[in-house]
Amino acid sequence: MEPPKERVKFIQTDLVLPYHYYAGDYKALYLRALKDKKILGSKCSATGKVFVPPLMSSPDAHAPCEEIVELPDKGIVTTFCVVNVPVYGRDIELPYVVASVALDGADVSIYGLVQECKAEDVEMGTRVQAVWKPDGERQGDHTDIKYFKPTGEPKAPLESFIHRL
Protein backbone atom coordinates (compact mmCIF):
# COMPACT_ATOMS: atom_id res chain seq x y z
CA MET A 1 0.00 0.00 0.00
CA GLU A 2 1.21 3.50 -0.89
CA PRO A 3 1.96 5.72 2.10
CA PRO A 4 -0.54 8.60 2.38
CA LYS A 5 0.47 11.74 0.45
CA GLU A 6 -1.05 14.11 3.02
CA ARG A 7 0.39 14.30 6.50
CA VAL A 8 -1.68 12.02 8.79
CA LYS A 9 -3.75 14.18 11.17
CA PHE A 10 -6.41 11.69 12.24
CA ILE A 11 -7.78 8.25 11.54
CA GLN A 12 -11.42 7.44 10.94
CA THR A 13 -12.95 4.40 12.63
CA ASP A 14 -16.53 3.27 12.04
CA LEU A 15 -18.25 1.33 14.80
CA VAL A 16 -20.97 -1.22 14.07
CA LEU A 17 -22.62 -2.38 17.25
CA PRO A 18 -25.44 -4.90 16.88
CA TYR A 19 -27.40 -5.54 20.10
CA HIS A 20 -30.53 -7.48 20.85
CA TYR A 21 -32.56 -6.31 23.82
CA TYR A 22 -34.93 -8.51 25.79
CA ALA A 23 -38.13 -6.58 26.27
CA GLY A 24 -39.26 -8.31 29.48
CA ASP A 25 -42.81 -9.58 29.83
CA TYR A 26 -44.48 -6.17 30.22
CA LYS A 27 -42.89 -4.51 27.21
CA ALA A 28 -43.24 -7.69 25.14
CA LEU A 29 -46.98 -7.61 25.81
CA TYR A 30 -47.06 -3.95 24.77
CA LEU A 31 -45.06 -4.55 21.58
CA ARG A 32 -47.23 -7.52 20.54
CA ALA A 33 -50.37 -5.43 21.11
CA LEU A 34 -49.10 -2.70 18.74
CA LYS A 35 -49.29 -5.29 15.99
CA ASP A 36 -53.06 -5.47 16.70
CA LYS A 37 -53.37 -1.64 16.77
CA LYS A 38 -53.72 -1.66 20.56
CA ILE A 39 -51.80 0.51 23.02
CA LEU A 40 -51.31 -1.01 26.47
CA GLY A 41 -50.39 0.70 29.70
CA SER A 42 -50.10 -0.39 33.31
CA LYS A 43 -51.78 1.01 36.42
CA CYS A 44 -49.89 1.70 39.66
CA SER A 45 -51.41 -0.31 42.53
CA ALA A 46 -50.65 2.52 44.99
CA THR A 47 -51.56 5.69 43.10
CA GLY A 48 -53.79 4.48 40.25
CA LYS A 49 -51.61 6.40 37.75
CA VAL A 50 -51.36 4.87 34.28
CA PHE A 51 -48.00 4.41 32.54
CA VAL A 52 -47.48 3.90 28.83
CA PRO A 53 -45.45 1.93 27.76
CA PRO A 54 -46.36 -0.26 30.75
CA LEU A 55 -43.95 -0.36 33.70
CA MET A 56 -43.62 -3.27 36.11
CA SER A 57 -43.30 -0.86 39.04
CA SER A 58 -43.90 2.87 39.34
CA PRO A 59 -40.91 5.24 39.52
CA ASP A 60 -42.49 7.51 42.14
CA ALA A 61 -44.40 5.16 44.50
CA HIS A 62 -42.12 2.15 43.82
CA ALA A 63 -45.28 0.03 43.85
CA PRO A 64 -46.23 -2.83 41.50
CA CYS A 65 -48.22 -1.92 38.38
CA GLU A 66 -49.80 -5.30 37.76
CA GLU A 67 -53.03 -4.17 36.11
CA ILE A 68 -52.66 -3.88 32.33
CA VAL A 69 -55.05 -1.36 30.75
CA GLU A 70 -55.83 -0.65 27.11
CA LEU A 71 -55.58 3.00 26.08
CA PRO A 72 -57.26 4.75 23.16
CA ASP A 73 -55.00 5.81 20.29
CA LYS A 74 -56.19 9.40 20.73
CA GLY A 75 -54.74 12.12 22.89
CA ILE A 76 -53.46 15.67 23.31
CA VAL A 77 -50.31 17.36 22.00
CA THR A 78 -49.02 18.64 25.35
CA THR A 79 -45.96 20.39 23.94
CA PHE A 80 -43.86 20.04 20.81
CA CYS A 81 -40.92 21.16 18.75
CA VAL A 82 -40.74 22.12 15.09
CA VAL A 83 -37.50 20.60 13.81
CA ASN A 84 -35.75 22.56 11.04
CA VAL A 85 -32.40 20.83 11.26
CA PRO A 86 -31.48 17.39 9.85
CA VAL A 87 -31.02 14.88 12.65
CA TYR A 88 -29.14 11.62 12.31
CA GLY A 89 -31.59 8.71 12.28
CA ARG A 90 -34.68 10.73 11.27
CA ASP A 91 -34.92 10.70 7.51
CA ILE A 92 -38.00 12.84 6.80
CA GLU A 93 -38.66 16.14 5.09
CA LEU A 94 -38.01 19.33 7.07
CA PRO A 95 -39.62 20.96 8.92
CA TYR A 96 -41.38 18.32 10.96
CA VAL A 97 -43.19 18.33 14.30
CA VAL A 98 -42.16 16.06 17.18
CA ALA A 99 -44.71 16.17 19.98
CA SER A 100 -45.30 14.84 23.45
CA VAL A 101 -48.67 13.13 23.20
CA ALA A 102 -50.69 12.44 26.35
CA LEU A 103 -53.00 9.59 25.39
CA ASP A 104 -56.47 9.86 26.94
CA GLY A 105 -56.32 8.11 30.30
CA ALA A 106 -52.50 8.04 30.53
CA ASP A 107 -50.57 9.98 33.17
CA VAL A 108 -47.33 10.24 31.20
CA SER A 109 -46.77 11.22 27.55
CA ILE A 110 -45.15 9.45 24.64
CA TYR A 111 -43.30 10.98 21.68
CA GLY A 112 -44.73 10.98 18.21
CA LEU A 113 -44.55 12.83 14.91
CA VAL A 114 -47.54 15.03 13.99
CA GLN A 115 -48.33 15.00 10.27
CA GLU A 116 -51.14 15.55 7.75
CA CYS A 117 -51.12 19.23 8.78
CA LYS A 118 -48.88 22.28 8.56
CA ALA A 119 -46.33 22.72 11.36
CA GLU A 120 -47.87 26.11 12.20
CA ASP A 121 -51.27 24.49 12.76
CA VAL A 122 -49.99 22.40 15.69
CA GLU A 123 -50.59 23.96 19.12
CA MET A 124 -50.22 22.95 22.75
CA GLY A 125 -53.59 21.26 23.29
CA THR A 126 -54.22 20.04 19.72
CA ARG A 127 -56.22 16.76 19.76
CA VAL A 128 -54.55 14.01 17.74
CA GLN A 129 -55.09 10.39 16.72
CA ALA A 130 -52.57 7.69 15.77
CA VAL A 131 -52.12 6.75 12.13
CA TRP A 132 -51.10 3.10 11.97
CA LYS A 133 -49.21 1.12 9.39
CA PRO A 134 -51.63 -0.98 7.31
CA ASP A 135 -52.55 -4.57 8.25
CA GLY A 136 -49.81 -7.02 7.38
CA GLU A 137 -47.06 -4.38 7.73
CA ARG A 138 -47.12 -3.96 11.51
CA GLN A 139 -44.30 -5.83 13.21
CA GLY A 140 -44.76 -5.15 16.90
CA ASP A 141 -42.47 -2.14 17.30
CA HIS A 142 -42.76 1.63 17.61
CA THR A 143 -42.81 2.21 13.90
CA ASP A 144 -46.27 0.53 13.85
CA ILE A 145 -47.64 4.00 14.74
CA LYS A 146 -46.46 6.01 11.74
CA TYR A 147 -47.44 9.35 13.23
CA PHE A 148 -50.32 11.24 14.82
CA LYS A 149 -52.73 13.50 12.93
CA PRO A 150 -55.06 16.24 14.21
CA THR A 151 -58.61 15.02 14.83
CA GLY A 152 -60.17 18.43 14.31
CA GLU A 153 -61.78 18.31 17.78
CA PRO A 154 -61.65 21.48 19.92
CA LYS A 155 -58.30 22.24 21.56
CA ALA A 156 -57.84 20.80 25.07
CA PRO A 157 -57.57 23.36 27.91
CA LEU A 158 -54.05 23.91 29.33
CA GLU A 159 -54.97 22.65 32.82
CA SER A 160 -55.94 19.26 31.37
CA PHE A 161 -52.37 18.48 30.25
CA ILE A 162 -49.81 20.90 31.75
CA HIS A 163 -49.00 18.30 34.46
CA ARG A 164 -48.21 15.59 31.91
CA LEU A 165 -45.90 17.24 29.38
Add this chain to the structure above:
Amino acid sequence: MSRAVAVVGVGQTHHASKQPDVNCAEMVRIAIDKALLDAGLSHEDIDAIVLGKAPDPLEGIMQPEQYLAGALGAHMKPIIRVHTAGSVGCTTALTAATHVASGLYGRVLTVAFEKQSEGNAMWALSPNYAFTPPMVAGAGGFFAPYCRAYIMRSGAPSHIGAVVAANARENAGRNEHAHLREPITVEDVLASPMLWDPIRFLETCPSSDGAIAIVMANEELAKKGPRKPAWLKAGATFTEPMYVPGRDQVSPLAGRTCAKHVYAKAGIKDPWNEIQVAEFYVPFSWYEPMWLENLGFAPLNEGWKVVDRGDQKFGRHLPVNPSGGVLNTNPIGASGMLRFGEAALQVMGRAGEHQVPGVKTALGHAYGGGAQYFSIAILSTEL
Protein backbone atom coordinates in the same frame (compact mmCIF):
# COMPACT_ATOMS: atom_id res chain seq x y z
CA MET B 1 -18.88 14.55 60.59
CA SER B 2 -17.59 15.68 57.21
CA ARG B 3 -14.51 17.89 56.87
CA ALA B 4 -14.15 21.28 55.16
CA VAL B 5 -13.22 21.23 51.47
CA ALA B 6 -11.35 23.93 49.55
CA VAL B 7 -10.63 24.55 45.88
CA VAL B 8 -6.89 25.28 45.69
CA GLY B 9 -6.23 25.15 41.95
CA VAL B 10 -8.17 25.55 38.70
CA GLY B 11 -6.89 25.00 35.15
CA GLN B 12 -8.67 24.91 31.82
CA THR B 13 -7.72 24.60 28.19
CA HIS B 14 -8.90 27.11 25.63
CA HIS B 15 -12.14 25.85 24.14
CA ALA B 16 -12.75 25.55 20.41
CA SER B 17 -14.85 23.64 17.92
CA LYS B 18 -11.73 21.60 17.10
CA GLN B 19 -8.46 21.05 18.90
CA PRO B 20 -6.67 19.07 16.16
CA ASP B 21 -3.22 19.60 17.72
CA VAL B 22 -3.97 17.30 20.67
CA ASN B 23 -5.70 13.97 21.30
CA CYS B 24 -7.99 13.42 24.31
CA ALA B 25 -5.18 12.37 26.66
CA GLU B 26 -3.01 15.35 25.70
CA MET B 27 -5.93 17.76 26.03
CA VAL B 28 -6.81 16.68 29.58
CA ARG B 29 -3.12 16.80 30.48
CA ILE B 30 -2.98 20.51 29.54
CA ALA B 31 -5.81 21.28 31.97
CA ILE B 32 -4.23 19.13 34.71
CA ASP B 33 -0.81 20.79 34.36
CA LYS B 34 -2.43 24.22 34.58
CA ALA B 35 -4.45 23.25 37.68
CA LEU B 36 -1.41 21.78 39.45
CA LEU B 37 0.66 24.84 38.55
CA ASP B 38 -2.14 27.06 39.84
CA ALA B 39 -2.17 25.15 43.14
CA GLY B 40 1.63 25.11 43.38
CA LEU B 41 1.50 21.31 43.55
CA SER B 42 2.70 18.32 41.54
CA HIS B 43 1.32 14.85 40.87
CA GLU B 44 2.97 13.38 43.99
CA ASP B 45 0.79 15.64 46.14
CA ILE B 46 -2.44 14.13 44.79
CA ASP B 47 -4.09 11.25 46.68
CA ALA B 48 -6.98 10.36 44.35
CA ILE B 49 -8.41 11.21 40.95
CA VAL B 50 -12.04 11.72 39.93
CA LEU B 51 -12.87 11.91 36.22
CA GLY B 52 -16.11 13.01 34.59
CA LYS B 53 -17.34 13.14 31.05
CA ALA B 54 -20.61 12.82 29.15
CA PRO B 55 -21.75 9.68 27.28
CA ASP B 56 -18.97 7.55 25.75
CA PRO B 57 -20.61 7.64 22.27
CA LEU B 58 -19.54 11.31 21.97
CA GLU B 59 -15.96 10.30 21.17
CA GLY B 60 -16.57 6.58 20.70
CA ILE B 61 -13.96 5.85 23.38
CA MET B 62 -15.49 3.32 25.75
CA GLN B 63 -14.27 3.51 29.36
CA PRO B 64 -12.04 6.56 28.83
CA GLU B 65 -10.92 6.28 32.46
CA GLN B 66 -8.89 3.23 31.36
CA TYR B 67 -7.20 4.89 28.41
CA LEU B 68 -6.65 8.13 30.33
CA ALA B 69 -5.30 6.63 33.58
CA GLY B 70 -1.74 7.56 32.60
CA ALA B 71 -2.52 11.10 31.45
CA LEU B 72 -4.54 11.68 34.63
CA GLY B 73 -1.62 10.71 36.85
CA ALA B 74 -3.49 7.73 38.31
CA HIS B 75 -0.42 5.50 38.61
CA MET B 76 -0.71 3.74 42.01
CA LYS B 77 -3.70 5.90 42.97
CA PRO B 78 -7.44 5.39 43.18
CA ILE B 79 -9.51 6.61 40.25
CA ILE B 80 -13.26 6.83 39.82
CA ARG B 81 -15.30 7.95 36.82
CA VAL B 82 -18.61 9.77 37.21
CA HIS B 83 -21.37 9.93 34.65
CA THR B 84 -24.60 11.92 34.90
CA ALA B 85 -24.97 13.29 31.34
CA GLY B 86 -24.80 17.11 31.09
CA SER B 87 -24.65 17.63 34.83
CA VAL B 88 -21.63 15.35 35.09
CA GLY B 89 -18.99 18.08 35.45
CA CYS B 90 -20.53 19.58 38.57
CA THR B 91 -21.42 16.15 39.96
CA THR B 92 -17.81 15.05 39.38
CA ALA B 93 -16.49 18.07 41.28
CA LEU B 94 -18.87 17.27 44.15
CA THR B 95 -17.75 13.62 44.10
CA ALA B 96 -14.15 14.81 44.42
CA ALA B 97 -15.25 17.07 47.28
CA THR B 98 -16.85 14.08 49.00
CA HIS B 99 -13.51 12.25 48.78
CA VAL B 100 -11.89 15.09 50.72
CA ALA B 101 -14.84 15.61 53.08
CA SER B 102 -14.72 11.93 54.04
CA GLY B 103 -11.26 12.42 55.50
CA LEU B 104 -9.87 9.55 53.42
CA TYR B 105 -7.94 11.80 51.00
CA GLY B 106 -6.06 15.03 51.65
CA ARG B 107 -5.86 16.34 48.09
CA VAL B 108 -7.94 15.20 45.14
CA LEU B 109 -7.57 16.04 41.47
CA THR B 110 -10.78 16.19 39.48
CA VAL B 111 -10.92 16.43 35.71
CA ALA B 112 -13.70 16.75 33.12
CA PHE B 113 -13.48 16.95 29.36
CA GLU B 114 -15.18 16.49 26.02
CA LYS B 115 -13.72 16.39 22.54
CA GLN B 116 -16.88 16.70 20.51
CA SER B 117 -15.10 17.22 17.19
CA GLU B 118 -14.11 13.55 17.21
CA GLY B 119 -17.68 12.22 16.99
CA ASN B 120 -21.27 13.20 16.28
CA ALA B 121 -22.92 14.86 19.27
CA MET B 122 -26.33 14.97 17.59
CA TRP B 123 -26.27 11.19 17.35
CA ALA B 124 -24.65 10.59 20.73
CA LEU B 125 -27.26 12.70 22.52
CA SER B 126 -30.31 11.33 20.71
CA PRO B 127 -30.36 7.76 21.95
CA ASN B 128 -32.93 5.36 20.60
CA TYR B 129 -34.15 3.23 23.51
CA ALA B 130 -35.56 -0.06 22.35
CA PHE B 131 -38.88 0.01 24.20
CA THR B 132 -39.87 3.68 24.31
CA PRO B 133 -41.15 5.59 21.28
CA PRO B 134 -38.11 7.59 20.15
CA MET B 135 -37.93 11.36 19.85
CA VAL B 136 -34.92 11.56 17.50
CA ALA B 137 -34.77 15.33 17.23
CA GLY B 138 -31.33 16.13 18.70
CA ALA B 139 -30.62 17.72 22.09
CA GLY B 140 -32.30 20.98 21.06
CA GLY B 141 -35.36 19.05 19.97
CA PHE B 142 -35.57 17.48 23.39
CA PHE B 143 -35.49 20.76 25.31
CA ALA B 144 -37.41 22.99 22.87
CA PRO B 145 -40.84 21.66 23.97
CA TYR B 146 -40.03 22.56 27.59
CA CYS B 147 -38.94 26.07 26.53
CA ARG B 148 -42.22 26.35 24.62
CA ALA B 149 -44.16 25.31 27.73
CA TYR B 150 -42.20 27.88 29.76
CA ILE B 151 -43.06 30.68 27.33
CA MET B 152 -46.72 29.59 27.35
CA ARG B 153 -47.13 29.42 31.10
CA SER B 154 -45.01 32.47 32.05
CA GLY B 155 -46.25 34.73 29.27
CA ALA B 156 -42.64 35.71 28.51
CA PRO B 157 -42.25 37.90 25.42
CA SER B 158 -40.48 36.15 22.54
CA HIS B 159 -37.38 38.41 22.53
CA ILE B 160 -36.21 37.25 26.00
CA GLY B 161 -34.29 34.27 24.63
CA ALA B 162 -32.45 36.52 22.19
CA VAL B 163 -31.57 39.00 24.96
CA VAL B 164 -30.04 36.14 26.97
CA ALA B 165 -27.98 34.96 23.98
CA ALA B 166 -26.62 38.42 23.10
CA ASN B 167 -25.70 39.12 26.73
CA ALA B 168 -24.00 35.74 27.15
CA ARG B 169 -21.90 36.45 24.07
CA GLU B 170 -20.92 39.87 25.41
CA ASN B 171 -19.80 38.12 28.60
CA ALA B 172 -17.82 35.52 26.63
CA GLY B 173 -15.93 38.39 25.00
CA ARG B 174 -14.34 39.03 28.40
CA ASN B 175 -13.35 35.35 28.90
CA GLU B 176 -10.08 34.49 27.18
CA HIS B 177 -10.88 30.75 27.31
CA ALA B 178 -14.36 30.97 25.75
CA HIS B 179 -15.09 29.24 22.44
CA LEU B 180 -17.40 31.88 20.87
CA ARG B 181 -16.41 35.51 21.55
CA GLU B 182 -17.51 37.55 18.52
CA PRO B 183 -20.18 40.06 19.63
CA ILE B 184 -23.77 39.50 18.47
CA THR B 185 -26.82 41.74 18.83
CA VAL B 186 -30.37 40.85 19.84
CA GLU B 187 -31.32 41.54 16.19
CA ASP B 188 -28.64 39.06 14.98
CA VAL B 189 -30.11 36.40 17.26
CA LEU B 190 -33.69 37.05 16.13
CA ALA B 191 -32.58 36.93 12.48
CA SER B 192 -30.71 33.63 12.88
CA PRO B 193 -32.38 30.44 11.58
CA MET B 194 -35.03 28.75 13.70
CA LEU B 195 -33.52 25.31 14.39
CA TRP B 196 -35.89 23.77 16.89
CA ASP B 197 -38.82 26.15 17.18
CA PRO B 198 -38.79 28.10 19.58
CA ILE B 199 -34.95 27.80 19.71
CA ARG B 200 -32.91 29.69 17.12
CA PHE B 201 -29.37 28.96 15.92
CA LEU B 202 -27.77 31.74 18.00
CA GLU B 203 -29.75 30.61 21.08
CA THR B 204 -28.06 27.19 20.94
CA CYS B 205 -24.80 26.08 22.56
CA PRO B 206 -21.88 25.12 20.31
CA SER B 207 -20.04 21.78 20.24
CA SER B 208 -16.63 22.31 21.80
CA ASP B 209 -13.36 20.53 22.53
CA GLY B 210 -12.02 21.39 25.96
CA ALA B 211 -11.09 20.28 29.45
CA ILE B 212 -10.94 21.59 33.00
CA ALA B 213 -9.12 20.32 36.06
CA ILE B 214 -9.55 21.33 39.70
CA VAL B 215 -7.46 20.49 42.76
CA MET B 216 -9.29 20.25 46.09
CA ALA B 217 -7.77 19.94 49.53
CA ASN B 218 -8.74 19.61 53.16
CA GLU B 219 -8.53 22.59 55.54
CA GLU B 220 -5.04 21.92 56.85
CA LEU B 221 -3.49 21.43 53.40
CA ALA B 222 -5.48 24.25 51.81
CA LYS B 223 -4.15 26.73 54.36
CA LYS B 224 -0.58 25.76 53.39
CA GLY B 225 -1.23 26.80 49.78
CA PRO B 226 0.22 29.90 48.10
CA ARG B 227 -3.03 31.89 48.11
CA LYS B 228 -6.54 32.07 49.53
CA PRO B 229 -8.66 29.12 48.44
CA ALA B 230 -12.38 28.99 47.64
CA TRP B 231 -14.30 27.10 50.34
CA LEU B 232 -17.09 24.75 49.39
CA LYS B 233 -19.91 25.83 51.72
CA ALA B 234 -22.45 23.36 50.36
CA GLY B 235 -22.97 21.01 47.48
CA ALA B 236 -25.72 18.58 46.54
CA THR B 237 -27.00 16.41 43.73
CA PHE B 238 -30.67 15.46 43.25
CA THR B 239 -32.28 13.32 40.56
CA GLU B 240 -35.78 12.65 39.27
CA PRO B 241 -36.93 9.99 36.79
CA MET B 242 -37.92 11.17 33.31
CA TYR B 243 -41.46 9.84 33.35
CA VAL B 244 -43.23 10.52 36.62
CA PRO B 245 -46.92 11.49 36.71
CA GLY B 246 -47.33 15.18 37.50
CA ARG B 247 -43.67 15.93 36.81
CA ASP B 248 -42.89 19.61 36.21
CA GLN B 249 -40.33 19.43 33.39
CA VAL B 250 -40.19 23.23 33.11
CA SER B 251 -39.18 23.82 36.74
CA PRO B 252 -38.17 20.33 37.91
CA LEU B 253 -38.69 19.42 41.55
CA ALA B 254 -35.18 17.91 41.77
CA GLY B 255 -33.68 21.30 40.86
CA ARG B 256 -35.81 23.19 43.38
CA THR B 257 -35.02 20.63 46.07
CA CYS B 258 -31.31 20.74 45.31
CA ALA B 259 -31.27 24.55 45.58
CA LYS B 260 -33.20 24.56 48.87
CA HIS B 261 -30.85 21.93 50.25
CA VAL B 262 -27.63 23.84 49.48
CA TYR B 263 -29.06 27.18 50.64
CA ALA B 264 -30.06 25.64 53.98
CA LYS B 265 -26.63 24.06 54.38
CA ALA B 266 -24.84 27.31 53.44
CA GLY B 267 -27.15 29.42 55.67
CA ILE B 268 -28.52 31.36 52.69
CA LYS B 269 -32.05 32.70 53.18
CA ASP B 270 -32.26 35.15 50.29
CA PRO B 271 -30.18 33.90 47.34
CA TRP B 272 -30.91 36.99 45.22
CA ASN B 273 -29.24 39.25 47.81
CA GLU B 274 -26.73 36.89 49.41
CA ILE B 275 -25.09 35.47 46.26
CA GLN B 276 -23.02 37.84 44.12
CA VAL B 277 -22.47 35.72 41.01
CA ALA B 278 -24.07 32.61 39.52
CA GLU B 279 -22.91 30.22 36.82
CA PHE B 280 -25.95 28.28 35.56
CA TYR B 281 -25.95 25.52 32.97
CA VAL B 282 -27.74 27.27 30.08
CA PRO B 283 -27.35 25.28 26.83
CA PHE B 284 -30.37 27.00 25.24
CA SER B 285 -31.11 30.66 25.96
CA TRP B 286 -34.53 30.17 27.56
CA TYR B 287 -32.97 28.12 30.33
CA GLU B 288 -31.54 31.29 31.93
CA PRO B 289 -34.94 32.65 33.05
CA MET B 290 -36.09 29.08 33.76
CA TRP B 291 -33.19 28.45 36.18
CA LEU B 292 -33.53 31.91 37.77
CA GLU B 293 -36.94 30.63 38.92
CA ASN B 294 -35.99 27.02 39.60
CA LEU B 295 -33.06 28.05 41.81
CA GLY B 296 -35.08 30.59 43.79
CA PHE B 297 -33.64 33.83 42.36
CA ALA B 298 -37.03 34.91 41.00
CA PRO B 299 -40.67 33.97 41.70
CA LEU B 300 -42.31 31.35 39.47
CA ASN B 301 -42.98 32.69 35.93
CA GLU B 302 -41.01 35.89 36.63
CA GLY B 303 -37.44 34.88 35.74
CA TRP B 304 -37.86 36.52 32.34
CA LYS B 305 -38.53 39.87 34.05
CA VAL B 306 -35.03 39.76 35.58
CA VAL B 307 -33.62 39.33 32.05
CA ASP B 308 -35.90 42.07 30.68
CA ARG B 309 -34.61 44.48 33.35
CA GLY B 310 -31.02 43.38 32.69
CA ASP B 311 -30.38 42.66 36.37
CA GLN B 312 -28.44 39.48 35.47
CA LYS B 313 -25.92 41.35 33.29
CA PHE B 314 -22.25 41.91 34.07
CA GLY B 315 -22.00 44.92 36.39
CA ARG B 316 -25.62 44.62 37.56
CA HIS B 317 -27.25 43.07 40.66
CA LEU B 318 -26.55 39.37 40.02
CA PRO B 319 -24.26 38.63 37.07
CA VAL B 320 -25.29 35.27 35.59
CA ASN B 321 -22.66 33.42 33.57
CA PRO B 322 -20.04 36.19 33.43
CA SER B 323 -17.84 33.57 31.73
CA GLY B 324 -20.25 33.48 28.79
CA GLY B 325 -21.52 30.11 29.97
CA VAL B 326 -22.51 26.98 28.09
CA LEU B 327 -24.09 29.07 25.30
CA ASN B 328 -20.56 30.02 24.22
CA THR B 329 -18.41 27.12 25.44
CA ASN B 330 -19.72 23.58 25.52
CA PRO B 331 -17.35 20.64 25.89
CA ILE B 332 -20.35 18.81 27.41
CA GLY B 333 -18.62 16.68 30.06
CA ALA B 334 -16.56 19.69 31.16
CA SER B 335 -19.40 22.24 30.98
CA GLY B 336 -20.73 21.50 34.48
CA MET B 337 -17.24 21.57 36.01
CA LEU B 338 -16.60 24.88 34.26
CA ARG B 339 -19.61 26.29 36.14
CA PHE B 340 -18.11 25.02 39.43
CA GLY B 341 -14.60 26.18 38.49
CA GLU B 342 -15.73 29.62 37.33
CA ALA B 343 -17.66 30.08 40.59
CA ALA B 344 -14.48 29.13 42.50
CA LEU B 345 -12.35 31.57 40.45
CA GLN B 346 -14.84 34.37 41.14
CA VAL B 347 -14.61 33.68 44.89
CA MET B 348 -10.80 33.62 44.73
CA GLY B 349 -10.90 36.95 42.82
CA ARG B 350 -8.98 35.39 39.94
CA ALA B 351 -11.50 35.25 37.09
CA GLY B 352 -9.54 37.81 35.07
CA GLU B 353 -11.37 40.25 32.82
CA HIS B 354 -14.77 38.76 33.71
CA GLN B 355 -14.17 39.02 37.47
CA VAL B 356 -17.20 40.37 39.30
CA PRO B 357 -16.01 42.78 42.00
CA GLY B 358 -16.48 41.91 45.67
CA VAL B 359 -17.67 38.32 45.33
CA LYS B 360 -18.04 36.58 48.69
CA THR B 361 -20.45 33.82 47.69
CA ALA B 362 -20.86 32.22 44.26
CA LEU B 363 -23.12 29.51 42.89
CA GLY B 364 -22.21 26.86 40.33
CA HIS B 365 -24.98 24.75 38.79
CA ALA B 366 -25.41 22.02 36.21
CA TYR B 367 -28.26 19.88 34.95
CA GLY B 368 -28.43 16.93 32.62
CA GLY B 369 -30.33 14.04 31.09
CA GLY B 370 -33.99 14.83 30.50
CA ALA B 371 -33.65 17.87 32.84
CA GLN B 372 -33.49 15.31 35.61
CA TYR B 373 -30.01 15.42 37.18
CA PHE B 374 -29.18 18.52 39.21
CA SER B 375 -25.92 19.51 40.91
CA ILE B 376 -25.35 22.76 42.76
CA ALA B 377 -22.32 24.07 44.65
CA ILE B 378 -21.97 27.14 46.84
CA LEU B 379 -18.43 28.52 47.06
CA SER B 380 -17.32 31.15 49.53
CA THR B 381 -14.37 33.29 50.57
CA GLU B 382 -15.00 32.18 54.16
CA LEU B 383 -14.52 28.74 55.67
